[in-house]
Amino acid sequence: PKNASIFSMIQPTGEFHLGNYLGATRVWKDLCTLKSSSQRLTFGVADLHAITIPKPNTTKFRKYRIEAIASILSVGVDPSKASVMYQSSIPQQTQLHWLLSTLASMGYLNRMTQWKSKSNIKDGSVDSDAIGKVRLGLFAYPVLQAADILTYKATHVPVGDDQTQHLELTRHLAEQFNHLYKKRVFPLPKTILAPTKKILSLSSPEKKMSKSDPNQDALIYLNDEPEIIAKKIKKAVTDSISDHFEYDPVNRPGVSNLINIISGIQRKSIGEVEKDIARFRNYSDFKGYVTENVVEELSGPRNMFKRFINEPEYLDSVIKKGSEEASEVAEKNIKEIMNIMGF
Ligand code: ADP
Ligand code: NA
Structure with missing residues (x-):
C-alpha cells in the first residue's frame, strides 16, 4: 500500500x-x-x-x-x-x-x-x-x-x-x-x-516454537549447523503412520508442522507440497527432504550472521x-x- x-x-x-x-x-x-x-x-x-x-x-x-x-x-x-x-x-x-x-x-x-x-x-x-x-x-x-x-x-x-x-x-x-x-x-x-x-515446537507440536523454550530440540535456530538441523528433524515428534504424509493438523500435528515448514520455505501452498511429498514411503526419506529444504534456506542467513556479528x-x-x-x-x-x- x-x-x-x-x-x-x-x-x-x-x-x-x-x-x-x-x-x-x-x-x-x-x-x-x-x-x-x-x-x-x-x-x-x-x-x-x-x-x-x-x-x-x-x-x-x-x-x-x-x-x-x-x-x-x-x-x-x-x-x-x-x-x-x-x-x-x-x-x-x-x-x-x-x-x-x-x-x-x-x-x-x-x-x-x-x-x-x-x-x-x-x-x-x-x-x-x-x-x-x-x-x-x-x-x-x-x-x-x-x-x-x-x-x-x-x-x-x-x-x-x-x-x-x-x-x-x-x-x-x-x-x-x-x-x-x-x-x-x-x-x-x-x-x-x-x-x-x-511454526510449532518440534518436540511438542501442540505448542508454538518459541525462543523462550528451554528444550533446544524443540527449535531450529537460524544459526544451527546442517548436522544439528538434521538431528533435530530426525528427532521431531511425528506419529506411527509411516507410509504416507498428509496435512492433518488435528490428527497429525507433527507431520503437518513439517509440511507447513516446507510450504513456508518454498512459498508453495500446503496442497502443492502434499503433491510433492506423495512419493515418500517412509519417515527417513520425508524427513531427509525437510532437512534439505531447511538447511538450504538457512545457509545464506547463517553465513551472513557470522559476518555481521564480527563487524x-x-x-x-x-x-x-x-x-x-x-x-x-x-x-x-x-x-x-x-x-x-x-x-
Ligand atoms: P518468540 O515467541 O520466539 O520469543 P517474539 O515474541 O519475539 O517471538 O515474536 C517475534 C515475531 O515472530 C512475531 O511477529 C511473532 O508473530 C513471530 N513468531 C514467533 N514465534 C513464531 C512461530 N512459532 N511461528 C511463526 N511466527 C512466530
Ligand atoms: Na513471544
Missing part, C-alpha cells in the same frame, strides 16, 4: 528460530524488496519487552540484543530501506505507553492470553492468588506493544498469528484515544499476517542511523499527541 507506515518488532530473548524467520524477519525482508518511496519501514528489537521474563540475565541479554540486530540484517532486511533500532533507544515509545495505560482497562488486559501462558496459568483458572504473582510489566506488555506501534502511527504491522490479540488491543486503544480527544490522531493499524502459518562497527552504524530516523518520527508524533491531550 502507498503512504504506509509499516512497523514491527522482535524480542531479544534468545537466538532467532525458524518460526521467527517465516513468521517475521523474512516478511520484513520481502517488504524491503517491495518498498515504494512513499512507504516507511521501521523494524525494532523489543529489548524493553524482553525484560518481562522471570529471571533476566544481564550477560545473555547483552549478547541477544546485538545478535538480534545481526539476525535481522542476516536475512536480508536492508538498512537503507528500513530503520532498524532498539525499542529502548526511542523513549517516546515508553512515554506513549504511560499515556495509553490511562485508557487501557484491566478487564481487557485480563482477557489477553500471553501473560497467562507466560505465567503457566491455564485460561479459565485465573484466581486471585495467580493474579497476585503476575508482575505489572508482563500484564501491561500489550499496552507497550500498542504504544510502540502507535508512536509511528503505523498503518500496517507484519506479525505471526500469535499476535492477533495484541493488534486488536492496539486498534481498540487507538479508537478510544481518537474518540476521547475527538480527533483522528491514530490510523487503525492493519495486521499483515505472515503467509506461513505458525560491530557496522552494526553500530546501522543502529545509529535507524534510531535517528525513528526518533525524528517519534518526536514529532509524541509532541502532537501530548498537545492534543492538553500538555
Whole structure:
C-alpha cells in the first residue's frame, strides 16, 4: 500500500528460530524488496519487552540484543530501506505507553492470553492468588506493544498469528484515544499476517516454537549447523503412520508442522507440497527432504550472521542511523499527541 507506515518488532530473548524467520524477519525482508518511496519501514528489537521474563540475565541479554540486530540484517532486511533500532533507544515509545495505560482497562488486559501462558496459568483458572504473582510489566506488555506501534502511527504491522490479540488491543486503544480527544490522531493499524502459518515446537507440536523454550530440540535456530538441523528433524515428534504424509493438523500435528515448514520455505501452498511429498514411503526419506529444504534456506542467513556479528562497527552504524530516523518520527508524533491531550 502507498503512504504506509509499516512497523514491527522482535524480542531479544534468545537466538532467532525458524518460526521467527517465516513468521517475521523474512516478511520484513520481502517488504524491503517491495518498498515504494512513499512507504516507511521501521523494524525494532523489543529489548524493553524482553525484560518481562522471570529471571533476566544481564550477560545473555547483552549478547541477544546485538545478535538480534545481526539476525535481522542476516536475512536480508536492508538498512537503507528500513530503520532498524532498539525499542529502548526511542523513549517516546515508553512515554506513549504511560499515556495509553490511562485508557487501557484491566478487564481487557485480563482477557489477553500471553501473560497467562507466560505465567503457566491455564485460561479459565485465573484466581486471585495467580493474579497476585503476575508482575505489572508482563500484564501491561500489550499496552507497550500498542504504544510502540502507535508512536509511528503505523498503518500496517507484519506479525505471526500469535499476535492477533495484541493488534486488536492496539486498534481498540487507538479508537478510544481518537474518540476521547475527538480527533483522528491514530490510523487503525492493519495486521499483515505472515503467509506461513505458525511454526510449532518440534518436540511438542501442540505448542508454538518459541525462543523462550528451554528444550533446544524443540527449535531450529537460524544459526544451527546442517548436522544439528538434521538431528533435530530426525528427532521431531511425528506419529506411527509411516507410509504416507498428509496435512492433518488435528490428527497429525507433527507431520503437518513439517509440511507447513516446507510450504513456508518454498512459498508453495500446503496442497502443492502434499503433491510433492506423495512419493515418500517412509519417515527417513520425508524427513531427509525437510532437512534439505531447511538447511538450504538457512545457509545464506547463517553465513551472513557470522559476518555481521564480527563487524560491530557496522552494526553500530546501522543502529545509529535507524534510531535517528525513528526518533525524528517519534518526536514529532509524541509532541502532537501530548498537545492534543492538553500538555
Ligand atoms: P518468540 O515467541 O520466539 O520469543 P517474539 O515474541 O519475539 O517471538 O515474536 C517475534 C515475531 O515472530 C512475531 O511477529 C511473532 O508473530 C513471530 N513468531 C514467533 N514465534 C513464531 C512461530 N512459532 N511461528 C511463526 N511466527 C512466530
Ligand atoms: Na513471544
